[in-house]
Structures are given as structure tokens and as C-alpha cells.
Amino acid sequence: MEKQVFTNEIILSWLQYYAGNTTIDLEHVKIIDITRKNKNVIPTVESHKTTLIFTNAGINDIFYRLWNAGLGECDVWYNEGSEPSGQIYNKKVKDMIDRGINASAGMLIVNPNARNTAKIGMGNDMFRKGSIHYVGSEIRAVILNKMMVDTQDDVCVIGGESIAIETALIAAEGTVVAVEYNGADRDTMEDNVDHFGLQNVTIIDRVDEESMKDCPVPSLVFMVASASMEKELAYLTKLNPQIRVVIYTLDFQVAASAAAILEKFGIGDVDTIQIAVSRLGSNHAFKQQPAPWIITGHCS
Numbered sequence: 001m002e003k004q005v006f007t008n009e010i011i012l013s014w015l016q017y018y019a020g021n022t023t024i025d026l027e028h029v030k031i032i033d034i035t036r037k038n039k040n041v042i043p044t045v046e047s048h049k050t051t052l053i054f055t056n057a058g059i060n061d062i063f064y065r066l067w068n069a070g071l072g073e074c075d076v077w078y079n080e081g082s083e084p085s086g087q088i089y090n091k092k093v094k095d096m097i098d099r100g101i102n103a104s105a106g107m108l109i110v111n112p113n114a115r116n117t118a119k120i121g122m123g124n125d126m127f128r129k130g131s132i133h134y135v136g137s138e139i140r141a142v143i144l145n146k147m148m149v150d151t152q153d154d155v156c157v158i159g160g161e162s163i164a165i166e167t168a169l170i171a172a173e174g175t176v177v178a179v180e181y182n183g184a185d186r187d188t189m190e191d192n193v194d195h196f197g198l199q200n201v202t203i204i205d206r207v208d209e210e211s212m213k214d215c216p217v218p219s220l221v222f223m224v225a226s227a228s229m230e231k232e233l234a235y236l237t238k239l240n241p242q243i244r245v246v247i248y249t250l251d252f253q254v255a256a257s258a259a260a261i262l263e264k265f266g267i268g269d270v271d272t273i274q275i276a277v278s279r280l281g282s283n284h285a286f287k288q289q290p291a292p293w294i295i296t297g298h299c300s
Contacts, residue, residue: 006033006054006106014052014106017084022077024050024110034199035104042069042197043169049114053107060100065197066109067097077108120144120166127162128195130188134162135248136289138277144170146273146296147222147246154216158207158232159224160248161189167222168198176201177215181228207232218243225249230261237265237299247295255293262297270297 011031019026030048032039035056042065045051055062066074072094079086082103093109121141124134135143140162147163149155152173157164164178178201180186186203193201204211207228217240223229225247236243245267249255259270272295278286 006035011052011054011106014054014084018052018077018088018106018108021088022108024077024108026050029108037173038175038199040168040172040196040198040200042066042071043172045071045074045109045111045114047114049111051109051111053109054105055101055107056104057102058100062101063093063096063099066093069197071111072097073113075108075110077110079105081105120170122162122166124162127165128188128191130191131182131184132161132188135160135292136277139275139289139292140166142273142275143222143246143248143294146294147220148244149220150174153220154218156207156215156218156221156236157223158221159226160222161185161192163222164189164201165192165196165198168193168201169196171200174200175216177212177218178203179205179207181205207235209235212239220244220246222246223248225251225254230264233262233265233267237267241266241299244298245296248292249295250290250292252293255295258293258295259297262295266299267297268299270295272296 029050029052031052033054074093077090082105121137123137149170153171154175155167156177158179168176189203274293276291278288281287
């Protein structure tokens with residue numbers, strides 16, 4: 001089925017249609033066109049009171065996914081055709097879970113409980129259980145701070161599963177390439193991607209020309225230091241000479257030699273920090289978590 005192109009004129013006509021036929025305040029409406037790019041519908045609806053979604057016909061589970069994410073009480077405003085005309089219908093998401101999208105059109109979803117706050121350092125209990133041992137949420141918050149992810153960034157995350165998920169939520173207009181060498185870890189990543197309703201994550205099993213040929217060129221890479229780190233840096237700095245780099249390691253020797261390693265690939269302004277987090281346990285004693293080094297730099 002040929003995709004409809006939602007031009008500026010068509011988008012404006014749908015806005016006028018809903019403005020003229022509902023009492024919804026459209027001043028702060030969030031517009032996403034999921035026919036053009038991989039857009040995250042669930043996180044967008046979670047964080048915006050009013051979302052105008054443009055979609056093609058043939059998506060059969062969109063309302064089920066919204067309901068499964070706890071958004072069943074949201075209101076859906078829609079019509080039966082592909083044109084912004086005719087009768088407008090209003091139902092709860094929970095009453096539409098068996099209904100798919102049968103026409104290319106725009107629909108409004110209203111979430112009165114939306115919280116437009118960034119999810120930084122989410123608790124590990126929010127992620128799917130599996131083969132992955134997640135880094136502590138406080139440490140992840142510092143890592144994300146050092147990454148400085150923008151909404152339109154294209155990011156490569158190597159071996160950082162929960163980092164990949166949170167990055168995808170932040171880079172809502174960009175993409176995340178998650179590199180997982182272990183098959184069980186890839187399965188857990190897929191579970192997390194489905195759990196969070198993410199459409200902007202691609203999971204691959206290695207860093208090379210063949211695996212990344214259809215992926216956007218990353219502006220930023222986060223990597224857990226490994227034996228293949230220098231090979232990965234060689235490829236990524238060749239792919240994008242201006243790439244920014246963030247490295248996580250628990251190995252003091254890697255942290256101490258990081259500046260020299262990065263210099264070989266033209267990466268300067270290297271900054272190294274160590275994070276130490278202690279948590280008070282039930283026995284009233286503090287238990288220290290692993291204290292990683294975070295190394296950042298960028299190509300000059």
C-alpha cells in the first residue's frame with residue numbers, strides 16, 4: 001500500500017478540522033508523523049497532554065500497545081476516513097484495543113495525566129529482566145549527563161543496554177543503534193524495546209561496515225570498554241571524524257591509558273571521572289556499588 005505524504009497543508013487541515021469540531025486546546029499539541037520516520041508513539045503520548053498522530057492504514061496493534069503501556073484511559077478523537085471531514089468519534093483507548101488503523105489519517109490522543117519530564121536514571125525495576133545486569137540508576141544518570149544527548153542525535157550504544165533505552169527516549173527525533181555481541185543480551189534488548197514501545201532502536205551484533213550499512217552515521221558513541229574497543233573506535237572515527245565518545249570501564253588500567261588510546265584516533269579534550277555510589281542497606285550499613293570510570297572526548 002502506497003504511503004500518504006502528510007504535507008504542511010494536510011497537517012494544517014487536520015488541525016483546523018479538530019479545532020473546529022472539538023473543544024480540545026490545541027495550543028500545545030505535539031505532532032508526530034509515524035509514516036516518515038521511526039517515531040515513538042507510547043513515550044510521546046505519555047509525556048504530552050495532546051498528541052496528533054499521522055499514520056497509514058494497516059497498523060493493527062497500536063491501541064493495544066497503548067493500553068498495554070497503561071494508557072487505556074486516554075481519549076482518542078478520530079474519524080472513519082482519510083480526509084479531515086465528516087463525523088468525529090471519541091472513545092477511550094481501552095475500548096479500541098481490538099481495532100487497528102483502517103485509513104491514512106490523523107488522530108488526536110488526549111492524556112490528561114501526561115508528565116512532560118525527562119526520564120533520566122530510571123530505576124532498574126522498570127527494565128525487562130533477562131541476561132543483562134544493569135548499571136545502577138544513579139550511575140546511569142551521570143553517564144547520560146556526560147553524553148548530553150539531543151532530541152535529534154543519532155547514537156551508537158555498544159554493550160550499554162539500559163543506556164540505549166534511555167537514550168532512545170531522549171533522542172525522540174533521532175535513532176539509536178544498540179550493539180549487543182551476546183545473543184541472550186540481544187533478546188533482552190528486544191524485550192525492552194517492545195516494553196517501552198520504541199521505534200527508533202536498531203539492534204545489531206557487531207560494529208563493521210556490513211552491519212551498519214543501513215544505519216544513520218552516529219554523532220555520538222557510548223561504549224563499555226572491551227577487547228574490541230580500539231577496532232570499534234577505528235571504524236567509527238573513520239565513519240564520522242567529528243564523533244563524540246563516552247567510555248565506561250571498571251578497569252583502572254583502561255581508564256589510565258584511555259587518553260593515549262583516544263589520541264591515536266584523533267580524539268582530544270579527554271576528561272576522566274570516577275563515580276562512587278553507596279546505598280544504605282537494611283542492616284544500617286552502607287554498601288558501595290562498583291565505581292566505574294567515565295571517559296569522554298571528541299574528535300578535533
